[in-house]
Each structure stands twice: as C-alpha cells, then as structure tokens.
Amino acid sequence: MEKVYMALAAALAVGLSAVATAWAQSKIGAAGAGTLAEKPELSATIIILVAIPETMVILGFVVAITILTL
C-alpha cells in the first residue's frame, strides 16, 4: 500500500507541476506571440519568458525522483 501512495505522490508532483507550467506557458506564449508581431527583436526575451515556468515541472520531476528513489 505504501508503494501505491508513493507512486501517487510522485505522479501528483509531476502532474500538478506540469499542469501549472502548461497554464503559465499558455499565457506567456500568447502574450509573447503578440509582442513578437510588433517587436521581433525581443525574440530572446520571449524565449526566456516562455522557458521560465518550466522550472516548476523540473522541480516537480526532481521531487518525484526523490520520492521514488531516496
């Protein structure tokens, strides 16, 4: 039973953080696309802004690995 809880916890750690990342990226991506249409020179800034929320899912992934292995 403990293993099931651990697997569920790991899945939640990755799944919820992935949903949060996706939601944040959808908002930033849409705004970024609008910005690029007007100022193409900001492409590097937009790439950074879109990539920033990915830290959440990476942290979720690390937490999941910690739950399952350590």
Added chain:
Amino acid sequence: MIARMAKIEIIGPNELLMAVLAQLRELGVFQIEQDITCFVGAGEGEAEKVRSALLDEKALAEKIFYEDLRGRIDELFACLPKAEIRASYLDPAGLLDSIIATVQRHGVTCREWCRKKETLQKELVELSGYAVILGAVEPVLCTLSPKSGIDFIGVTIRDPAALEEVMRLLTTLTQGKFEILTVKAADGTLIGLITLEKELAEKVRKTLGDQRVPELTFPETFAHLAFPEKIRYLRTRMDEVTAELDAIDGELTRFTQRWGAIYARVRSWLDERLGIYRNMAYLHQTGMCFFIHGWTPEAEVARLDEAVTAKFRGEVVVEKKQVLEQDLDLVPVALRNPPYFRPFELFARLLPLPRYASLDPTPFIAVCFPLFFGMILGDAGYGVILLGLALVLGRVFRRRDTVRDVARILLICSCYTILFGIFYGEFFGEAGARLLGWEEALIVERREAIVPMLFFALSVGLAHILLGLVLGFVTALKRKTGREALYKLATIVVILCLLALFLSYQEIFPRLLAKPLTLMLLFLIPVLFFAGGVLAPLELLKTIGNIVSYARIMAIGLASVLLARVANRFAGMTGNVALGLLLAVLFHAINIVLGVFSPTIHALRLHYVEFYSKFMAPGGRKFEPLHKDESNMNGNRRM
C-alpha cells in the same frame, strides 16, 4: 572579450572638416560621441566657446541637391525589377551634371513603362476573371447552333444560399425549361449562366432585375458580341496583353542591366556624402577650428593617428584622452573574440550588450553551451546527422553571416553530442549501439542511472552558478562597487558551506564538520543582510533554485533517450523490415528535430536566466563607427 576603447579628440582648421570626416569614414574605426560633456574640460567659459558645427551656404545647397538626386534615383529604382547587377567602379563626383540630366530622362521613360504595365496588368486580371466564367460554359456553347432559339443570361449571385431562391424563381417563370451552370469566381461569388428559350429571356431578365439578382455585365469592348465570339475575343486579347507585358518586362530588365549598376553606385556615393552631412550635427567648432570627439578601439589608435597625420600633413591633430570613471557608461562596446568563440556572439547579441566595464559572456557561452547541448542530446547517431547538416548549411549559406554562424555552432554542438553519445553508449538509442557492438556504455547508462545523472546535472549547475558568482565578484571589483562584491563573495561561501553541510550529513565529509559549518552559516547571514539588503536571503533561495534548475539537463536528456527507445521498439513491433525501417526513420527524425530545439532553448535559458544574472551588467552601447558602404563594391548583388 570587450575591446579596450580609447577616448579620442581630433582637432583641425574648419576648412578641413569635411575632408577629415571623409577620411574617418574611409578608415571605419571611429565613432563620433554626441555627448561632449566628458570631453570639454572644466576650464571656465570653455563650454561657451565651443558650439555645434553648422553647414555653410554652399554645403547646405550641396546637401539639398544630393537629397533631391537621391530621391529621383529612388523613384527610378521603384520602377525597376529586382535583378542581379554587376559592381560599378564609377566615380560620380565629376559627373553629377550629366547624371541629373540622365536620371530625369530615364525617370520619365521608366515611369511611362510602369504606368503602361500597371494598366495592362489590371486589364489582364479583369480578362482572366471573365475567362474563368466563359471557359466553364464553352463546352455547352460549342454544341449549340446559332439558330437553336436558345439564349443565355449571366448572373452574379453574391450569397451562395440565394442560388436556391433563383432556381425556384426560374422554375416558376419558365415552367422548368432552363438550365443553370455555376462557377465560383476568385472573390468567392457565384457566377451563373442561365440557358433558356429566347422568347422567355426578356421576361426572366426583368424579373431577376426586380429581385435584385444583378446580370453579369461585360466590358464595352466585347459586350455587344455573342457568347462564342466573346470567348474568341478574350483569348486573343489576353495573348496580346501578355505579349505586351513581356515586352515591357524585357525593356525594364535590359534597362536595369545597363543602368542599374551605375545608379546603384551613384546612390551609394550620395549616401556617403549625406552621411557626412548628418554627422555634422554631432561635431563642434570654434571660430577657427573644429573638434571631433569620439571613440576608437585601443588597437586602432596608432593606425588612425598615422593615417590622419599623413593625409593632412600635421594640420589635423589626433589626441588620446584619459578615460575617466564617470565616462565608463558612455564608452561604446565592441566584442572582439577569437575565431572559435566568434559564432557564439550571436547568442550574446540576442540580449542587450554588456556594459563597457563588465565582462563579455561570449567565451563562457562558447564553452558551456555546446557542453550542455551534448550532455542533453548525447547520442552519437544524432550527432553524426547534425554534423552532416552543419557542414551542408555552412557550405550552402557560406555568404550569409548569421546562417554561417549557426552552422558553426551546430558543428561544435554535434561534436559534443557524438562525444557524449559514446560516453552514454547511445547510437540512435541503445538498439543502434548494440548493432555497432557497444555492449556497455563507456561511462554511464543514463536510462538506468537516473539518480547519479541527477546529481551529475546538479553538480554541473553548482559549478556553473559558482563560476557566475565569481565573475560577478570580479565585475563588482572592476566597477569598484565593494558592497556588491562582498555580497557575491558571501553568497559563494554560503553555497559552499551548504554543500559541505549536505555532504557531511551524507557522511561523505566527516560528521564533525557539521557544527562549525552551521556556526559559519549563522555568522554569514548578517553579512548577507548587510551586503545584499533585506531581500538577500530570498536571493540566496533563488540561487539555490537556479542550481536545481540544472536538473533539466538530466530530465530532457532522459526524455530524449526514451523517445529513441520508443522509436526502436515501434520499428521492431511491425515485424516487417521495410515498414519497421520507415517507422524508425520517421520517429528518429521527429526526435532529432526535438533534440535540436529542446537542448538549444534549455541550454540558452540556463545561460540567460541562471548564469548571466550572476554577473552580467547589461546596458552597453554598441560600437558603431563611421564607415563606407561596401555593399556596392563587393561584386554582383541583388537590387
């Protein structure tokens, strides 16, 4: 690296001003400084004696003349087609009177050609629209004899839903004795051709008019002709118009080939002259002499001095001044890197330039970016494909600077990908490696060793962030901001203490160290507050988050290797060699595309967000020296 710049003042008699400016453009190493506050000394009344340089009457007349000629040449080029033109070595200075007369004459001719071309193109478009309609009904018309008692009505039905309404109306009027053929026009409206008995035609025309279904009208030139003749007329006229258009295009191309190079050279010469006049606004003079203030790379000072002294025989003086601390924000930034690092300036240019007294991140990104890329993708097979792609890109686009730089970056990254592929024992996933006889990974099998890979990625992150903090410390010392330097140093020590504490709890370091390390951390917290302000602990947490962020190197790498595995499994499941091969190629192609984009974006992000924030001081001004336009002198080009 950021090139060292020298602060230069050029002084000479007023009458030599234009010649000196032309010489500076020729040399292409001097940027004029608009803000002279850092040049004009503190001597009393000195600033009042120096005023902005003004154009005299002759220079002003010349400027207006050049602008007018430039406008006329632009108008002429607007009429000409885009074509490859040869280089011209004409010196327009002595031929301006002939050029202005010729450009006027050619302008009239070309404008007339363009007007005629526009009219013919308009007519062709109009005729093409009718040709679509008449072409569709031609087969029906050919089968009918002129004495068949049949008439035709063309109608325009704007709303396709109204077609049924029209058909109902026609059924009532003709008792079903009609046929309707519809064609969709280019603008989406329906064109209908109604075939019916001649005696009913007038009645139907009137009723359709009352119901606001407009009858299709033809231009006057062929409105009076019968339908079959209309088709013949259309075809003949379209052929004639096309031939006329071809003739005009031929004339324009011949004209471009003959005169394009000359006019492009004159335009370039005019741009140079007008550029000199534009720069006049940033120059200064007194009653007798002029001052040009600006910047030049330290390495070019001797060449600039020699060239000016030789040309003006000592009448113009080039003086190197001391760069003061308050000038640092004004000094323009020029990046000068060795050939291996140079393509990576592309990444540095995507963000604002670093300030003059800070560090150029290019060498660091040139070393770490390919390393991260290789660590993430890490597959020898993919690396070989990327290597081939980089070589092809570099060869095909060798004249386009940006693409050539991208190809070079890809070449270096592909080498690292092959290297890490060998370390990880991957060649199109593990299946390909087995085919090559690599039974085991050279160093680590990353799909199995998840936790070791995670610690490896975090270690890389720790090293990278510590490097960033050390660079930040050095930059702060260079900029003489002691408090910031202390904050960076304290952060480095705190992170090292935390690491040692973690290792001692893991019993890698002696447990005895835990207590002194904790005490040291307690001592460092007030130092952090003092140097970094109230938000310092938050910043420290952010830095630790930055290190954890490097876990993406392992996470994305794992995703990549698992995708390759999926590709091989799917291919194996088909049971058919050809189909399996096709599927494997397809999946691996998708993985390669993902494998190029994903590591690029994440490796860049690790630099831009995690690494740069530790030492970069953005806000540098790009070094933009006066220079000649070389584009018209370097062989053929597209106009």
